[in-house]
Amino acid sequence: MRRSPWATLAVLALAQFIVVLDVTIVNVALPHIQADLNFSADSLQWVINAYTLLFGGFLLLGGRMADLLGPRRVFVGGLLLFGVTSLVAGLSNSPEFLIGARAVQGLGGALLSPAALAILTMTFAHGRERNIAMGVWGGLAGLGGTLGVVAGGLLVDSLSWQWVFFVNVPIVLALVALIPVFVPDVRHHSGRRTFDTLGAVLGTAGLMAIVYGVVRSEPAGWGSFEVVGVLVAGVALLISFVVVERRSAAPLVPLRLFRSRALSVSSASLALNGAGFLSMFFLTAIYLQQVRGDSALDAGVHFLPMGGAAIVGAVLASQLVQRVGTRTVQLSGAVLSVVGLLLLSQADASGSYVSQLLPGFIIFGFGIIGVGVPGQITAVSEVQPQEAGAASGVVNAMYQVGGALGLAIVTTLSITHTTNELTHGATQQQALEAGFERGLLVAAAFAVANVLLTLASPQLQPTSEQLTEATAAA
Template sequence: MAVPPTSSLSTSTSTSTSSPDPLRWKALVVLAVAQLTVVLDASIVNVALPSIQRDLHFADSDVQWIVNAYALAFGGFLLLGGRTADLLGRRRVFMTGLGLFAATSLLGGLAPTAGLLIAARVGQGLGAAIIAPAALSIVTTTFTEGAERNKALGIWGALAGAGGAIGVLLGGVLTQWAGWEWVMFVNVPICVVAAVLTPGFVRESRGHERTGIDFAGAALVTGGLSVLVYALVDAERAGWGSARTIGLLGLAAVLLLVFALVELRLVKHPVMPLRIFRNRNLSSANAVSLLVGAALLSMFFFISLYLQQVLGFSALEAGLSYLPFSVASIVAAGAASQLVTKVGPRPVLACGLALTAVGLLLFTRIPADGTFAGDVLLPSVVAALGLGFSFVPVTIVAVSGVTPQESGLASGLINTTQQIGGALGLAVLSSVANARIRELLEGKQAGGPATADAMTEGFRLAFAVGAGFALLGVLITLLAVPRGERSVRDDVPVTPV
């Protein structure tokens, strides 16, 4: 008799507790709200960007760093955050992250200059990098593998998947009615309440005995990824073939190669033991997650600019425009958790990525004189369905077949690829869009398009490239993501570090 696909996703994994935690569902609420906060903070500033740019005098080419400073720190330090949670205690690390996130959010709201705001966004990213893997590893070690964990991760994925749209919605409301500073301040009470509730609902746990922490590896991977993203962002201005761009790309490659060498040879307890990629579930899920981030997370950036700078929406109107997206992504994520239990993760994930590609391709048809109902609503709902059907199965696959001792590492890794994918995707798509806009505007005096037309053309090209990322994700899913019943090879265990 065939074994149900998701019940066997990771036969080698067991939870860290001998019996179900009676407070596990209440703990999930606290953890999911904290995760929602760190996810929506990647997008909550999008609607506020024009106001922030005006008040703090950001140059056009530097505005994206308000988004990328957070994403880079978030993605770059997630591995360290996940490893630290395994070693020092997941609840303790989770609460530490909440404190840091609250403090830097307060600093961001009070920032009087562009530089201080960027610094605060880096601090928020670091706090998020501590919160996210600790929270997800608590979920994976608290809930029994199979249908119950899939249900928990479905709730988790619903909030995480909808976080981007909820962030834009909330950002619009706060920017319009209270000022852009409140997109930062709003995090403070949420983090304080979560920190107060955590000791009562969340058990302390850790992977194994205390060992060293690989700060060198964390610094190298963060530095390499940061230089890579900066090179892509700066390439439009410096030129893709310039010595500056080539030098920065070379430096990024060297830093990442040294990181790989350090992890393989030079440290006893690496922040990312590369042998963990022998787990086919984890390696394929993270490859797909990188592309999901690249395709979807940057979508909020361009749609927010299109609504406000082309269609003339206010911050509040732009935020409210994401309400259908939020509802659709939550519904899709809830359905995805049920479907994964019945048919396995691969078909659900492939379907989600295909819907994402369709939604982004529909966005390539937006006109400069468009309307929300006629040109934005349908593509956003389709993309939202794709997001919901993608986030849940890719998370389930990524944490399957991983020992409880390394759940923090696996949780950090899947969050890392999503955030780094978003940062790299935004860098690439911004360069593509800005190059196209500049090309069209240079011909304006000779009868070329007006500014709104040029901006729309640039955004359309960015959406087309994003759809390409999603289609590549479909291909990897079909070729590399294992079927449910063969997701973990018994002869290639993932051993504790």
């Protein structure tokens, strides 16, 4: 049966849209989730981190499964898992239940996202049509992140926080019904390949243990047996992961890729970028509602200028890297991120949104995309064409993992400072303000580290075709 490739693209892009949407749509619902399910301040971040860590940790395994089992099969399986766990998350009646559902939802996203991209690259021939398809794919994914905050606010204010999860269910059902009609059953590779499930489990478990140790350091103390034990276990698991990857015939993460200075520096830079972004988003979503008194919808609307700046910034950055080079654009983006975070950290409860928050949102929106676009291009610049997919997968995973680790560090230090302020007689609002400021200053420190790291990045001036392929693959 002949299928329109553009209909195939519509199905694939919509699936990717809801995966990206789910990262941001939940943020504005966090205060309501915290109040309804009695989350503690330090455990609330796991609503985000459980999803992000499993998504980033199993992204490469999802790509490998698509290679071996066929991308359409894995795409459908991941989509169904994502839909079922969205329903379960909405029905959750305890923090543990919701965190568990979010973790498995992240796993579903890690399966469907690389499988969808594999189908897309095999549906469209190399050249102009594929570049257009990749542009639509990337654009809708970016739009999902921007619209998520407003959609989340509308659903929370008009219905309840549960609907930020329930909304995925009818979309998933419609997509599953459309897949046999519009999505071809293509095979990415011939021959037998291994899963390397052990590598994925060891790497993800190690990262989760370290994040848990950082989170528990605030209530239990850094020197406690619990925190030290979990951190040591996390490091041991990550060492085991490296050993497994070095010995594997088909490793999940080909460690030889990190011999490339461009890939190593870019991966670290994008991890720091993820840390700054996810931390800012989490803290500010709570601050707008709990300190400034925004409704969920108001908070979502207040985030929109940042998303708009990021969309405009992506277009500008794509043009500038060809004129002035990747390192120049990336360095400018890192500096803008520092400035934006410092401006946001100075906001207070009674100040004007236009004067105190809007400039920081816009500058930070330009900053994160100014780091992201050239970072993705540089990451794959020195790898062989047959390894570009693996390199892009590593970079994406590093971004997710960096975001999770950064959020754990920032939230822990923010909560510690808030608690200290309350102990010294500050009001609840004053303490939350102080904690918000401290958290954003720590996020700004990540951005400062990114400025220094970018100085070690190579300067490239890609062609239009190299630019399209690099940004689409990443």
